[in-house]
Amino acid sequence: MKKIALAIAFLFAVSAAVFAQTKSASAKAPAFKWEKTTHDFAAIPQGKPVTAEFKFTNSGSAPLIISAAQGSCGCTVPDYSKEPIAPGKTGVVKATFNAAAVGPFTKTVTLTTNVGTAPVVLTIKGEVKSNATPAN
Numbered sequence: 001m002k003k004i005a006l007a008i009a010f011l012f013a014v015s016a017a018v019f020a021q022t023k024s025a026s027a028k029a030p031a032f033k034w035e036k037t038t039h040d041f042a043a044i045p046q047g048k049p050v051t052a053e054f055k056f057t058n059s060g061s062a063p064l065i066i067s068a069a070q071g072s073c074g075c076t077v078p079d080y081s082k083e084p085i086a087p088g089k090t091g092v093v094k095a096t097f098n099a100a101a102v103g104p105f106t107k108t109v110t111l112t113t114n115v116g117t118a119p120v121v122l123t124i125k126g127e128v129k130s131n132a133t134p135a136n
Helices: 002-027
Strands: 032-034 038-045 050-058 066-071 076-080 090-097 103-113 120-129
Touching: 038 050, 050 120, 066 076, 066 090, 076 103, 090 103, 090 120
Parallel strands: 038 120
Antiparallel strands: 032 050, 050 090, 066 103, 076 090, 103 120
């Protein structure tokens, strides 16, 4: 009976220590607060690049770092805040789309950050309209 009571007390102490560490680790973590994560350009002219800005605030309590940004194809070029974003400060990620092909599009920019383990995915979409005038 003493062994069972000791085992239960030990398990309780270990689980309490694990929860205490998890809580304190997440208490000093960066966090995103996005104004938006999707931008709809609607109709845009063919051959004219367009840029969407995704603004965010670091709502956490540690510096936020974007270590990489990758467009879903060569037609989407990301640009982002390279310096750490202090808690309470803002940053921006820009996505420039080269509107070469006519038709609807949906493209993404994937961010690798120090916020959690999952990447952040930003989306741009719209429809490229032809500049050609119809023949009479």
